[in-house]
Each structure stands twice: as C-alpha cells, then as structure tokens.
Amino acid sequence: MIKAGIMGATGYTGAELVRLLELHPEIETIFLDSRSYEGVRFDAIYPNLRSKVEDICRSINVDDVPEDTDIIFSALPHRVSQSKVLPLIKRGFRVIDFSADFRLREATIYEHWYETKHLDDRTLKKAVYGLPEWYADSIANAALVANPGCFPTSILLPLLPLLKEKRLHNKEIIIDSKTGVSGAGRSSSEVNIFSQVNENIKAYNIGKHRHTPEIEQELSLAAGSSVNILFTPHLIPIDRGILSTIVISAEGITRKDVETCYEAYYEKAPFIRILKEGYLPETKAVKGSNFCDIGFVIDSRSGKLVVVSAIDNLLKGSSSQAVQNMNVMFGLDERTGLDTAPIWP
Numbered sequence: 529m530i531k532a533g534i535m536g537a538t539g540y541t542g543a544e545l546v547r548l549l550e551l552h553p554e555i556e557t558i559f560l561d562s563r564s565y566e567g568v569r570f571d572a573i574y575p576n577l578r579s580k581v582e583d584i585c586r587s588i589n590v591d592d593v594p595e596d597t598d599i600i601f602s603a604l605p606h607r608v609s610q611s612k613v614l615p616l617i618k619r620g621f622r623v624i625d626f627s628a629d630f631r632l633r634e635a636t637i638y639e640h641w642y643e644t645k646h647l648d649d650r651t652l653k654k655a656v657y658g659l660p661e662w663y664a665d666s667i668a669n670a671a672l673v674a675n676p677g678c679f680p681t682s683i684l685l686p687l688l689p690l691l692k693e694k695r696l697h698n699k700e701i702i703i704d705s706k707t708g709v710s711g712a713g714r715s716s717s718e719v720n721i722f723s724q725v726n727e728n729i730k731a732y733n734i735g736k737h738r739h740t741p742e743i744e745q746e747l748s749l750a751a752g753s754s755v756n757i758l759f760t761p762h763l764i765p766i767d768r769g770i771l772s773t774i775v776i777s778a779e780g781i782t783r784k785d786v787e788t789c790y791e792a793y794y795e796k797a798p799f800i801r802i803l804k805e806g807y808l809p810e811t812k813a814v815k816g817s818n819f820c821d822i823g824f825v826i827d828s829r830s831g832k833l834v835v836v837s838a839i840d841n842l843l844k845g846s847s848s849q850a851v852q853n854m855n856v857m858f859g860l861d862e863r864t865g866l867d868t869a870p871i872w873p
C-alpha cells in the first residue's frame with residue numbers, strides 16, 4: 529500500500545481528498561494534519577464520513593513526518609503551503625501541493641500576484657504543473673507536483689488543444705467563469721455568509737484575478753507565443769461547480785476542425801468528455817466526479833466560437849485531480865479510485 533499524509537486535511541479540499549483516499553484501493557492514509565482540530569476524530573468534523581474515517585487529527589510538525597510516508601498532499605492555503613512543502617521536499621518526500629505556491633514558473637510573477645516572497649526559486653523551477661492530460665510524463669517522475677487552480681483547470685483543458693494546433697488566428701480570448709461558494713474554502717467566512725451568497729450573483733476581480741497569470745502562462749506555452757486573456761469570474765449560489773464560457777474568433781475554423789482537434793488530444797483521456805453537437809456542459813452533470821465536460825458552438829452570425837466547460841471545483845478542480853496525479857506518479861492506472869459516475873441531481 530502507498531502511505532499518504534495530508535497537511536491541512538480539515539479544509540474543503542482536504543476533506544474531499546480524505547474521502548477519495550478512503551475509497552482508493554492502493555492507499556493507506558497515515559496522518560491527517562490539523563492545527564485547529566488536534567485530537568479530534570475526523571468524522572466529528574465531517575459528518576458525511578461518519579463511521580468511514582475515524583482517524584484522529586494531529587498537528588504535524590514537518591520534521592516529524594514519518595520516514596516511510598510515500599506521498600504528502602498539502603491542502604494548505606497559498607503562502608502557508610510553501611513554508612511546509614519546502615522542508616518536506618528537502619527531506620526527500622514526494623509532494624502534491626494544492627496551493628498556488630509552485631504553479632507559476634517565475635518567482636517574480638508569483639511575488640507580484642501573491643504579494644509575498646517565494647522562498648525557493650530552485651524548487652519552484654523543478655515543480656511540475658499538475659495537469660495530467662498534458663504533463664503526465666513529467667508528473668510520473670516529479671518530486672513536487674503543483675496541482676492547478678480550479679478556474680485554470682476549467683479553462684486550460686478546452687483551450688490548450690486549440691492553441692497547440694494553432695487553430696486560433698486571433699488570440700483575443702474572453703472568458704466568463706462561474707464558481708460555487710466552496711471555491712473560497714471553508715475558512716473564508718465573509719464569502720460564505722448565506723445572506724450574501726443566496727439569491728445573488730456577482731462578478732469579481734475582473735482583469736485582476738490571481739489565476740490570470742497561471743492561465744496565461746500555460747496558454748502561452750502551448751501557443752509558443754504570448755497569450756493574454758480577459759477573465760471575469762462570478763460567484764454564484766451553488767455549493768460546488770465551475771462553468772467557464774470562452775469566446776474566441778471562429779475565423780477559418782469549422783465544427784469538424786474543433787472536433788478533430790479535441791479528438792487528437794483527448795480521445796484516450798478518461799476524464800475529458802467532449803459533448804456532441806446540440807449538447808452543452810452543466811455543473812450538475814460533473815458534480816462529485818473527476819470529469820471535465822467540454823462542448824462548443826460556432827455562431828456564424830457573430831463569427832465566434834463559444835466553448836463551454838464544466839468541472840467540480842473540489843474534484844477535477846483540486847482533490848480528484850490530485851489523486852489522478854498521484855496515480856500517475858506511482859504508475860497506477862489514472863482512473864484508480866476515481867472511476868465513479870457524477871451524482872444527479
């Protein structure tokens with residue numbers, strides 16, 4: 529069995545990871561780290577895991593992580609995560625980091641967007657961006673995998689094939705994303721207040737969301753030249769899910785071109801579902817799963833290609849994508865422990 533430890537296990541993504549690892553046939557979870565719930569049984573915090581996860585949370589000092597731990601997941605907030613991950617990497621552990629601390633390849637860009645110093649540029653350069661549909665070979669041998677952000681996952685998966693195949697003549701890319709409230713995490717009380725979220729929809733951080741450089745970094749690498757986006761996130765009153773609607777010029781592109789392009793990259797990708805003409809993604813159709821659904825329309829009146837994607841932010845947007853990465857790192861079938869159908873309604 530692969531021995532796994534989780535730092536920050538009591539957050540939303542940590543708890544989803546605990547649930548997934550409980551179902552995983554090759555994993556034994558050996559520690560659940562928490563500052564706030566030291567000595568508390570995990571299922572006393574998360575009632576959905578009653579009688580399933582009875583382990584006691586412990587506040588783990590990185591120096592005390594057992595030598596025989598095979599993989600450590602850090603589900604800590606960004607800025608905090610790097611301070612724990614770096615000593616673990618130094619001790620020779622393999623780590624999957626959920627935070628943004630190792631996703632941006634340039635420390636200066638990280639420091640600008642996250643307004644904090646990066647503590648180790650050399651380790652940053654060695655980290656592998658954990659989008660398994662694109663970087664599986666590097667992930668397989670990585671010591672440190674930077675699990676992508678939730679919005680970036682929903683945006684990169686539909687756009688990367690089109691950019692890689694130079695299908696977009698005009699690189700003006702306008703993205704409208706909608707996210708459920710769990711995207712803000714369990715501890716963000718301000719965003720989570722029922723009366724502010726319920727029956728409300730709002731745009732935020734237009735043109736300045738911290739996922740912008742992450743998305744542009746990966747799109748530019750695929751395109752082989754600099755790509756800029758206009759990204760508008762919205763907070764909507766659902767628990768989980770992200771729907772991204774991406775508008776690009778359809779100049780010189782047919783439906784067949786787009787289909788062929790997606791087929792070439794995703795035919796063997798078990799978690800990408802390209803929807804047939806007449807169907808479009810919806811958040812509920814991926815809820816509770818590692819799927820990313822992608823559908824598109826070519827609108828001849830406006831001359832635009834409109835691509836829509838849906839993921840579960842806590843799963844393909846973080847915890848199940850991390851398990852998919854772990855499967856790749858340990859040479860397992862990437863579907864191991866993840867081969868479930870979404871829940872509906």
Ligand SMILES: NC(=O)C1=CN([C@@H]2O[C@H](COP(=O)(O)OP(=O)(O)OC[C@H]3O[C@@H](n4cnc5c(N)ncnc54)[C@H](OP(=O)(O)O)[C@@H]3O)[C@@H](O)[C@H]2O)C=CC1
Pocket residue numbers: 536537538539540541542561562563564565602603604605606608609626627628676677678710711712713714715716841842845846
């Ligand atoms: N929510 C989402 O949809 C996604 C989240 N992510 C990333 O995953 C990571 C975890 O996110 P999420 O689970 O939503 O966050 P939560 O706020 O739900 O959980 C984070 C946990 O980290 C622990 N923690 C330890 N030190 C600190 C600290 N100094 N400040 C605050 N919390 C601390 C807390 O647990 P305790 O007090 O018990 O130690 C807390 O429950 C973040 O880096 C986030 O950016 C990535 C993709 C999607």
Ligand SMILES: CC(=O)N[C@@H](CCC(=O)OP(=O)(O)O)C(=O)O
Pocket residue numbers: 626627628676677678679707708709710711712719739761763
């Ligand atoms: C609703 C909400 O607030 N969502 C978060 C993004 C979610 C996320 O977790 O992204 P990281 O992995 O980069 O932290 C936001 O917009 O900042």
